[in-house]
Amino acid sequence: MTIDVQILNALRAAAGGSVSGTELSQSLGVSRAAVWARIEELRSLGYDIEASPHLGYRLLAAPDVLHADDLISRLGPPRVIGRDIRVFQSTTSTNDVVEKLARDGVKEGAVVFAESQTCGRGRLGRKWLSPARKGLWFSVLLRPEMRPTEATRLTVASATALRRALHSQTGLEAEIKWPNDLLIHGRKTAGILTELSAELDRIKYVILGIGVDVNFSPADFPAELRSQATSLKAELGKPVFCPHLAVAILKELDHDYARITAGHFADIAEEWEKHCTTIGRNVTIRVGARQISGRAEALGDEGALLLRTEHGHLERIVGGDVTIEE
Amino acid sequence: MTIDVQILNALRAAAGGSVSGTELSQSLGVSRAAVWARIEELRSLGYDIEASPHLGYRLLAAPDVLHADDLISRLGPPRVIGRDIRVFQSTTSTNDVVEKLARDGVKEGAVVFAESQTCGRGRLGRKWLSPARKGLWFSVLLRPEMRPTEATRLTVASATALRRALHSQTGLEAEIKWPNDLLIHGRKTAGILTELSAELDRIKYVILGIGVDVNFSPADFPAELRSQATSLKAELGKPVFCPHLAVAILKELDHDYARITAGHFADIAEEWEKHCTTIGRNVTIRVGARQISGRAEALGDEGALLLRTEHGHLERIVGGDVTIEE
Numbered sequence: 001m002t003i004d005v006q007i008l009n010a011l012r013a014a015a016g017g018s019v020s021g022t023e024l025s026q027s028l029g030v031s032r033a034a035v036w037a038r039i040e041e042l043r044s045l046g047y048d049i050e051a052s053p054h055l056g057y058r059l060l061a062a063p064d065v066l067h068a069d070d071l072i073s074r075l076g077p078p079r080v081i082g083r084d085i086r087v088f089q090s091t092t093s094t095n096d097v098v099e100k101l102a103r104d105g106v107k108e109g110a111v112v113f114a115e116s117q118t119c120g121r122g123r124l125g126r127k128w129l130s131p132a133r134k135g136l137w138f139s140v141l142l143r144p145e146m147r148p149t150e151a152t153r154l155t156v157a158s159a160t161a162l163r164r165a166l167h168s169q170t171g172l173e174a175e176i177k178w179p180n181d182l183l184i185h186g187r188k189t190a191g192i193l194t195e196l197s198a199e200l201d202r203i204k205y206v207i208l209g210i211g212v213d214v215n216f217s218p219a220d221f222p223a224e225l226r227s228q229a230t231s232l233k234a235e236l237g238k239p240v241f242c243p244h245l246a247v248a249i250l251k252e253l254d255h256d257y258a259r260i261t262a263g264h265f266a267d268i269a270e271e272w273e274k275h276c277t278t279i280g281r282n283v284t285i286r287v288g289a290r291q292i293s294g295r296a297e298a299l300g301d302e303g304a305l306l307l308r309t310e311h312g313h314l315e316r317i318v319g320g321d322v323t324i325e326e
Numbered sequence: 327m328t329i330d331v332q333i334l335n336a337l338r339a340a341a342g343g344s345v346s347g348t349e350l351s352q353s354l355g356v357s358r359a360a361v362w363a364r365i366e367e368l369r370s371l372g373y374d375i376e377a378s379p380h381l382g383y384r385l386l387a388a389p390d391v392l393h394a395d396d397l398i399s400r401l402g403p404p405r406v407i408g409r410d411i412r413v414f415q416s417t418t419s420t421n422d423v424v425e426k427l428a429r430d431g432v433k434e435g436a437v438v439f440a441e442s443q444t445c446g447r448g449r450l451g452r453k454w455l456s457p458a459r460k461g462l463w464f465s466v467l468l469r470p471e472m473r474p475t476e477a478t479r480l481t482v483a484s485a486t487a488l489r490r491a492l493h494s495q496t497g498l499e500a501e502i503k504w505p506n507d508l509l510i511h512g513r514k515t516a517g518i519l520t521e522l523s524a525e526l527d528r529i530k531y532v533i534l535g536i537g538v539d540v541n542f543s544p545a546d547f548p549a550e551l552r553s554q555a556t557s558l559k560a561e562l563g564k565p566v567f568c569p570h571l572a573v574a575i576l577k578e579l580d581h582d583y584a585r586i587t588a589g590h591f592a593d594i595a596e597e598w599e600k601h602c603t604t605i606g607r608n609v610t611i612r613v614g615a616r617q618i619s620g621r622a623e624a625l626g627d628e629g630a631l632l633l634r635t636e637h638g639h640l641e642r643i644v645g646g647d648v649t650i651e652e
Binding site: 103123124145147148149151152155179193194195196197198199200201202204287288318319320 | 449450471473474475477478505519520521522523524525526527528530613614644645646
């Protein structure tokens with residue numbers, strides 16, 4: 001734990017009260033001058049910290065920016081997801097950064113945020129718009145003991161976790177559009193890109209890439225997307241504080257990852273089906289060059305969509321572009 | 327094409343006859359002195375090239391080493407596999423090198439050989455013994471338009487291609503042991519490690535890693551492997567010329583990859599079943615912590631093994647450790 005994390009923890013533990021410099025210096029094992037220097041540093045990052053000669057330090061407000069030490073302090077000790085958090089000002093794609101970490105042997109649970117991505121990616125190599133500080137763009141490294149065919153479960157779990165976090169932080173009800181989008185009032189607000197490296201029967205690692213349009217104004221969307229995309233701010237009529245939302249999502253992801261590793265995917269699938277706009281609808285799914293139409297009946301064992309075709313067959317669909325027909 | 331490839335092509339086109347320095351200098355567009363310098367360089371690499379003042383140059387023998395220009399000259403223009411060949415003296419694992427190429431955007435068909443691997447890998451992270459010049463250790467980069475579930479087809483196709491090449495070059499009949507081994511007289515001689523990078527419904531790239539125990543003497547195997555492993559040299563009683571074998575394998579791989587992309591996987595599956603020791607046998611397969619017993623009935627659509635369990639169910643198995651029970 002860095003000194004900044006310890007200072008933020010101590011200030012937060014005081015719950016709006018003050019912590020003396022002596023106390024901080026003793027519990028951190030550094031000089032009072034060193035404490036002062038770190039406080040100054042935090043102030044320069046945008047933290048509003050009151051210093052009173054008698055009472056000590058008091059945290060009045062934190063800035064609406066992603067700061068690794070701050071996220072670690074807010075998150076508390078996680079089970080898996082978030083035990084290593086890194087924030088970049090700008091990257092090509094956070095999935096690329098996590099892929100490098102994966103190859104370097106970093107443990108599962110590492111999370112990389114970027115304030116902006118220059119080459120954010122959606123499914124099938126599509127571009128994902130990721131302007132600075134308008135949303136959450138981050139990726140999570142997992143090393144589940146799973147076969148590649150089971151990886152869809154992680155997308156399903158991420159969708160349920162993300163939906164709960166959006167609800168708890170904003171009160172908004174997001175719907176899940178299979179396989180990887182979250183919609184609010186029918187318009188896309190968040191997406192999940194699951195990438196994996198595997199042998200035929202063993203996953204080496206999975207990268208969950210998550211993008212949430214948080215504080216976009218309508219004008220921030222390109223004209224051609226405005227009718228299909230929305231943001232939390234646009235739906236709420238006020239901005240959302242990103243660090244709170246980021247931490248809430250990480251906690252929910254950690255919770256659902258624990259459910260999967262404990263063998264309780266069925267519970268997640270049930271929750272997912274309840275909130276999925278795709279289930280029970282007549283849909284057309286484009287998978288590469290192929291188009292399949294039918295009624296989306298349920299979520300299969302491994303996270304695939306079970307589609308009843310016009311010929312009455314039940315097809316397992318792992319991914320594709322869904323158009324709802326009714 | 328490098329000048330060395332052009333010189334080797336010209337000498338080989340003469341089919342044991344001579345090519346004059348003037349002719350080479352003209353067709354290559356370089357001076358006769360430059361031709362002489364390249365010939366000297368080839369000689370230093372072990373090529374036996376006769377130079378006669380009147381007749382010119384004649385290729386008498388090539389060394390039994392892997393040399394990229396030599397392999398390119400022997401292979402001729404490939405459809406896909408082998409259009410970029412690199413030979414390293416030593417690498418950690420050729421799959422690692424090809425993974426780097428894949429991320430750098432290198433086109434499919436690139437092949438990386440290593441004279442030795444310091445960290446050769448088998449399935450499930452197992453070690454693959456790869457001593458210098460005792461075998462062929464190489465990896466192929468593919469970018470097939472396939473879903474991850476179809477990747478097993480590439481292992482199946484590699485096994486059929488490898489079997490044909492071993493047969494044409496040595497006369498030995500190899501049997502295929504599902505999912506990824508080739509056996510001669512019941513002992514392992516070659517293996518295939520398929521690794522992939524993918525989104526849930528789209529392969530980004532596949533790396534086929536292939537290892538063939540060519541010129542191992544029995545003493546080259548660690549004692550604990552001697553009863554299970556063999557080499558082409560041990561079975562034939564004489565060494566095999568590696569460049570011939572390497573080129574034969576690349577040609578057969580290219581052929582089977584073309585069959586797959588043309589939609590003729592069924593033909594490959596049929597050939598595979600004919601040469602597979604696993605089909606028709608009672609087997610136990612260990613998949614992670616799970617054990618499944620039954621009769622291996624056939625190869626499924628996507629390259630999986632179809633196993634009839636003791637309860638009469640037909641299970642699709644994507645990978646695992648097979649023990650033959652009878």
